[in-house]
Amino acid sequence: MKKKTIRERINEILSNRTDNPGEKAKKEKLGQKLKENLKLIEDIIGFSDDVVVREFQLGGKTGIEAAIIFVDGLTDKQVINENILKPLLIEKFPGDELKDPARSDIIKFIKDKTITINELKIVDQLEKVIDGVLDGDTALLVDGYIDTFLLNTRGWDKRSISEPQSETVVRGPRDSFTENFRTNTALIRRRIKHPALRIKGISIGKYSRTNIAICYIEGLTNKYIVEEIKERISNIDIDNIQSSGTIEQLIEDNHFTPFPQLLSTERPDRVAANLLEGRVAIIVDGTPFALIAPITISIFLQSAEDYYDRFIIGSFLRVIRLLAIIIAMTLPALYISVISFHPEMVPTQLALAFAGGRAVVPFPAYTEAFIMTILMELLREASIRLPDPVGSTIGIVGALIVGEAAVSASIVSPFMVIIVATDTIASFAIPNYSTAIAFRLVKYPLMILATIFGLYGLVLGLIILSIHLAGLKSFGIPYLTPMAPSRLGDLQDTVLRPPIWSLRKRPEHLRTKNEKRFSSTGDDDGYERTR
Amino acid sequence: MAMKEHGKLTERQFAGIIANTLLGAGTLLLPRDITAVSGTGAWLSVLIGGFISIILLLLLINLGLRFPEETIMEYGMRLTNKWIGGLIGIAFCTYWLFITGIVVRIFSLMLVSSVLLRTPLEVIVIAMLLTVLYFSRSDLQIVGRVNEIYFVFVILPIMYALFLGLREINLIRVLPLTGGKGIMPILKGGLKSFFSFLGFEIVALFIPSLTTQKLAYNYSLKGIVTPLVAYIITMIVSVGVFGVEELQTLVWPTLELIKVTPFPGLLLERLEAVFIAFWVVAIFTTAANVYYASVVGFTQIFKLKEHKTLTLTLLPLAYLSAILPDNLHDVFEYVDIVTKFAAGLIITTIIIYFAAIFIKGRKGDERS
Structure with a gap:
C-alpha cells in the first residue's frame, strides 16, 4: 500500500473539516429514495429541534411513502394540517397507475388534484429545498421521486402595523413599516396600484439570508440609477445583515462623512411619493425602515407632512x-x-x-x-x-x-x-x-x-x-444638487414648498424618463410607454 | 490629464469662478487707492480698468476656444516651444501663487486691525491657507460647485451694504464726475484698478472643461460685469460718503463705510463683524481659486498625473509671499509691482500666442 505523503494527509484532514452545511447542501443531490433524502436533509439542517419531519403514506391503498418537512414557528400549522396533510391522507390516489412506469403522474396528481395551497414550486435541487424550508415553506417529498414540492405555508408572529415612531405627523397617514418584509412591500403596493411598480427581490448575507427588495417605477425611474443600486447591493458580500442601516453603510458613496446619503424612513406614504419622483426604495426584511436613494441636501428640510x-x-x-x-x-x-x-x-x-x-x-x-x-x-x-x-x-x-x-x-x-x-x-x-x-x-x-x-x-x-x-x-x-450644480427647475422645491399645481415636473436631476406629473399634457402614463 | 475632462464645469459655475475670483481684496483697497490718483473720477478709472480686463478676458477666451481640448499651458507649449511656453506658464503660476499670498495677507491685516486684535498675523494666514489647501485638493467639479454656492454669499452682502450706504451719500462730494484733473490721472487710476480685476486669466485653464464652450463668451461677460458693477458702486458710495480727502486717511475705507452705515432694527448693533465674516468667504474664493489655478497650471507644465501631489508642496511658497512684506505699506508696493507685471504678462502672452497662430496657421485645430 502506498504511503500517503504529509501534504495529502493534511489535505484529507482539511477536506473532511469543511463540513459547512451550506457548502454541503450545494454539493449533495437529492436521490429517489425517501429515507435517504430525509436523512440527507436532517443531516444538513443538523437535527435542529424546530425542524419537524412528518412521515406518512399517501391516501388510499397505494402505500407510497411521503414526508413533509417544515420549521415550527415559521409556518402556519393549520394550513399544513388542513391543506396539505388532510387532502394527502384522505384523497384516493389512483392505485392502478402505480404500476405504470411513467410514475411522475403522481406528482402531477398531487399538484393538480390534491393539495390546496395557492403557491407551490416543484424543485429537484437539495439546496433549494433547504432554503425554502428555512424560509417558512413546507417541503413535501414523495418516495421514488426526485421532484419535491415547496409549499408556501409561511406564517409567523409579527407586529401589526402601528403609528410611526420617529416621523409623526399631525395631518397625514398614520401607518408605518413593520419588521415583516411582505407587509412592507404590500404597504407600498397599496399606495401605488399601478402595474409599473416593480418590487425586485434579492437575498443578501451568507448566514442571515436577508431578503431585500428594490422598488422602482418601470418607465419612470432612471434606468442607470436602478442598475447602479442593484449592482451595489448584489456586490455586497457579508455574512450578516440585520438592519437597513447596514445596507446603507455598504452601498453609500462616501464613508467618511456624518451626512446620510440615503434617506431612511418608516412612512410608506413618503416612500410612495419618492418612488413617483423617480427615486428608488430599498426594503430590508426585519427592518421597519425603508431606504430611499438617491437623495440631495434638500431632504434636510423636508418632512412627509409638507405636501x-x-x-x-x-x-x-x-x-x-x-x-x-x-x-x-x-x-x-x-x-x-x-x-x-x-x-x-x-x-x-x-x-x-x-x-x-x-x-x-x-x-x-x-x-x-x-x-x-x-x-x-x-x-x-x-x-x-x-x-x-x-x-x-x-x-x-x-x-x-x-x-x-x-x-x-x-x-x-x-x-x-x-x-x-x-x-x-x-x-x-x-x-x-x-x-x-x-x-x-x-x-x-x-x-x-x-x-x-x-x-x-x-x-x-x-x-x-x-x-x-x-x-x-x-x-x-x-449632494448639493439643486444649488450646485444649479437646477433652476428643482430649486423651487427646496427651502420653499411650492403649490402642488406648480410642481409640474419631477425633479430634473433624477433624469426621469417621464417628467410630467400632470397628464393634461398627455403621455403621462409610463406603463403605456414601456409596452 | 485628469483635470480637464470635457463637461466638468457648467457655464454658471464658470461665471461664478470669474466673479468670485475678482471680488476679494479689491473691494477693501479700491476706494482709497484709486481716488488717490484720479480723485472723484475714480469710478471712470474703474470702468476703464474693467474695460481693459474685459477685452483681455475675451481675447483669452478666443484663444482658448481655438484649442477646445487643451488648456493654455498645453497649447502654449505646443504653439511656441517647450521653453517659451513653459516659461510663460511658470510665470503665470508663480504670479498666481504670489497673488494668493498677497490677498490673504491684506485680509489678515484687516482682521488684525479690526476684530482679531490679539491674534498673531501668521496664525490667521495659516488658518486661511490651510482651508485653501483643503479646497485645492478637490476635483474641478467640486471647485465649480463651491464657487456656484458662494457667488450668492459674496455678492449679496456687498450689495446690501453698498445700497444702505447710498442713503448717506452727499452729492457734492461725488462731483465733478470726471475728476477735473484731465485724462491722465484717470488712465493711471485705470491701471491701478487693474489689480482688482486680476484673476480673470485663470479661466484659460478651465475652458476645455466647459460643458458648452459656445457659451463661454456670454457667461464670462456675466462673470466679469458683476464685480465691475460692484466696484463702481463701491467707488461712488465711498466717495459720496467720505469725500476724496477723507478717504486718503482711512486704511480700510470699505470697512469704515460699513461702520458708519446704520443698520435699521436688527438684533446686532454693529455689523462689521458679520460683514467681515462674509468677507472671509470673498477672500477665500479669490485665494482658493487662484491657488487652485496655480497648482493645476504647474501640474500641466510638468505633466504630472494628479494635481494633488503639488497642493502641499506649493503652500509654503504662498505662505512666504504672504508674510514677505513687512507692513501694509510694503504690501501696497508689492501690489503695484504685481499689477504691472500681470498686465504685462497677460498682454505679452496674448500677443505671442496670437502671433504663433498667425505664423503656423491653425495647426492646433487639426490635431484635436
Missing part, C-alpha cells in the same frame, strides 16, 4: 427648519465667538447683561459652552436608552441640574443655559433624525474653531463644511 398642508404653511415650516439647522449647527459657536472676540457686536445693554451673568462664572466662555453641550449630550443619550418610567426621572434630574443647580452654583451662566437649550430644541426641529445627528456632530468642530479664531474661525469651518458637502455624492448625484 399635506397648504403650500404657504408648508413653506413656512421649511423656513423654520432651515433656521433650526442654522441654529443647531452654529449657535454655541456663535456665542463663544461673540463673548470671547466680538462683544461689540451686540447692543451694549445685552453685552452688559452677558458680562453680568458671567461675572460669577470662573470659566472662560468656551469651557462653559463645552461643559453645557456635553452635559446636554449625556442627558439625551441617557434618556433614549432608558425605559419610559425612568426616562421621565432623567428629565427632572436634567432640568434641575442643568437649569437650576448649575446656574446657582455659578458653573455656567444663565445665558449659556438658554443657548444650549435653544440649540437642543433646534436640533429636535430638524425633521430627519440622521441629519439632525450629523449637524449635532458638526457643531463641535465649529465650536473649537470659534474658540480659536472667533467669527473668522466659524466662517472658515463653514467653508470647509461646504467644500465637504460639495464633494459628496449620492449614487452619482451631487
Whole structure:
C-alpha cells in the first residue's frame, strides 16, 4: 500500500473539516429514495429541534411513502394540517397507475388534484429545498421521486402595523413599516396600484439570508440609477445583515462623512411619493425602515407632512427648519465667538447683561459652552436608552441640574443655559433624525474653531463644511444638487414648498424618463410607454 | 490629464469662478487707492480698468476656444516651444501663487486691525491657507460647485451694504464726475484698478472643461460685469460718503463705510463683524481659486498625473509671499509691482500666442 505523503494527509484532514452545511447542501443531490433524502436533509439542517419531519403514506391503498418537512414557528400549522396533510391522507390516489412506469403522474396528481395551497414550486435541487424550508415553506417529498414540492405555508408572529415612531405627523397617514418584509412591500403596493411598480427581490448575507427588495417605477425611474443600486447591493458580500442601516453603510458613496446619503424612513406614504419622483426604495426584511436613494441636501428640510398642508404653511415650516439647522449647527459657536472676540457686536445693554451673568462664572466662555453641550449630550443619550418610567426621572434630574443647580452654583451662566437649550430644541426641529445627528456632530468642530479664531474661525469651518458637502455624492448625484450644480427647475422645491399645481415636473436631476406629473399634457402614463 | 475632462464645469459655475475670483481684496483697497490718483473720477478709472480686463478676458477666451481640448499651458507649449511656453506658464503660476499670498495677507491685516486684535498675523494666514489647501485638493467639479454656492454669499452682502450706504451719500462730494484733473490721472487710476480685476486669466485653464464652450463668451461677460458693477458702486458710495480727502486717511475705507452705515432694527448693533465674516468667504474664493489655478497650471507644465501631489508642496511658497512684506505699506508696493507685471504678462502672452497662430496657421485645430 502506498504511503500517503504529509501534504495529502493534511489535505484529507482539511477536506473532511469543511463540513459547512451550506457548502454541503450545494454539493449533495437529492436521490429517489425517501429515507435517504430525509436523512440527507436532517443531516444538513443538523437535527435542529424546530425542524419537524412528518412521515406518512399517501391516501388510499397505494402505500407510497411521503414526508413533509417544515420549521415550527415559521409556518402556519393549520394550513399544513388542513391543506396539505388532510387532502394527502384522505384523497384516493389512483392505485392502478402505480404500476405504470411513467410514475411522475403522481406528482402531477398531487399538484393538480390534491393539495390546496395557492403557491407551490416543484424543485429537484437539495439546496433549494433547504432554503425554502428555512424560509417558512413546507417541503413535501414523495418516495421514488426526485421532484419535491415547496409549499408556501409561511406564517409567523409579527407586529401589526402601528403609528410611526420617529416621523409623526399631525395631518397625514398614520401607518408605518413593520419588521415583516411582505407587509412592507404590500404597504407600498397599496399606495401605488399601478402595474409599473416593480418590487425586485434579492437575498443578501451568507448566514442571515436577508431578503431585500428594490422598488422602482418601470418607465419612470432612471434606468442607470436602478442598475447602479442593484449592482451595489448584489456586490455586497457579508455574512450578516440585520438592519437597513447596514445596507446603507455598504452601498453609500462616501464613508467618511456624518451626512446620510440615503434617506431612511418608516412612512410608506413618503416612500410612495419618492418612488413617483423617480427615486428608488430599498426594503430590508426585519427592518421597519425603508431606504430611499438617491437623495440631495434638500431632504434636510423636508418632512412627509409638507405636501399635506397648504403650500404657504408648508413653506413656512421649511423656513423654520432651515433656521433650526442654522441654529443647531452654529449657535454655541456663535456665542463663544461673540463673548470671547466680538462683544461689540451686540447692543451694549445685552453685552452688559452677558458680562453680568458671567461675572460669577470662573470659566472662560468656551469651557462653559463645552461643559453645557456635553452635559446636554449625556442627558439625551441617557434618556433614549432608558425605559419610559425612568426616562421621565432623567428629565427632572436634567432640568434641575442643568437649569437650576448649575446656574446657582455659578458653573455656567444663565445665558449659556438658554443657548444650549435653544440649540437642543433646534436640533429636535430638524425633521430627519440622521441629519439632525450629523449637524449635532458638526457643531463641535465649529465650536473649537470659534474658540480659536472667533467669527473668522466659524466662517472658515463653514467653508470647509461646504467644500465637504460639495464633494459628496449620492449614487452619482451631487449632494448639493439643486444649488450646485444649479437646477433652476428643482430649486423651487427646496427651502420653499411650492403649490402642488406648480410642481409640474419631477425633479430634473433624477433624469426621469417621464417628467410630467400632470397628464393634461398627455403621455403621462409610463406603463403605456414601456409596452 | 485628469483635470480637464470635457463637461466638468457648467457655464454658471464658470461665471461664478470669474466673479468670485475678482471680488476679494479689491473691494477693501479700491476706494482709497484709486481716488488717490484720479480723485472723484475714480469710478471712470474703474470702468476703464474693467474695460481693459474685459477685452483681455475675451481675447483669452478666443484663444482658448481655438484649442477646445487643451488648456493654455498645453497649447502654449505646443504653439511656441517647450521653453517659451513653459516659461510663460511658470510665470503665470508663480504670479498666481504670489497673488494668493498677497490677498490673504491684506485680509489678515484687516482682521488684525479690526476684530482679531490679539491674534498673531501668521496664525490667521495659516488658518486661511490651510482651508485653501483643503479646497485645492478637490476635483474641478467640486471647485465649480463651491464657487456656484458662494457667488450668492459674496455678492449679496456687498450689495446690501453698498445700497444702505447710498442713503448717506452727499452729492457734492461725488462731483465733478470726471475728476477735473484731465485724462491722465484717470488712465493711471485705470491701471491701478487693474489689480482688482486680476484673476480673470485663470479661466484659460478651465475652458476645455466647459460643458458648452459656445457659451463661454456670454457667461464670462456675466462673470466679469458683476464685480465691475460692484466696484463702481463701491467707488461712488465711498466717495459720496467720505469725500476724496477723507478717504486718503482711512486704511480700510470699505470697512469704515460699513461702520458708519446704520443698520435699521436688527438684533446686532454693529455689523462689521458679520460683514467681515462674509468677507472671509470673498477672500477665500479669490485665494482658493487662484491657488487652485496655480497648482493645476504647474501640474500641466510638468505633466504630472494628479494635481494633488503639488497642493502641499506649493503652500509654503504662498505662505512666504504672504508674510514677505513687512507692513501694509510694503504690501501696497508689492501690489503695484504685481499689477504691472500681470498686465504685462497677460498682454505679452496674448500677443505671442496670437502671433504663433498667425505664423503656423491653425495647426492646433487639426490635431484635436
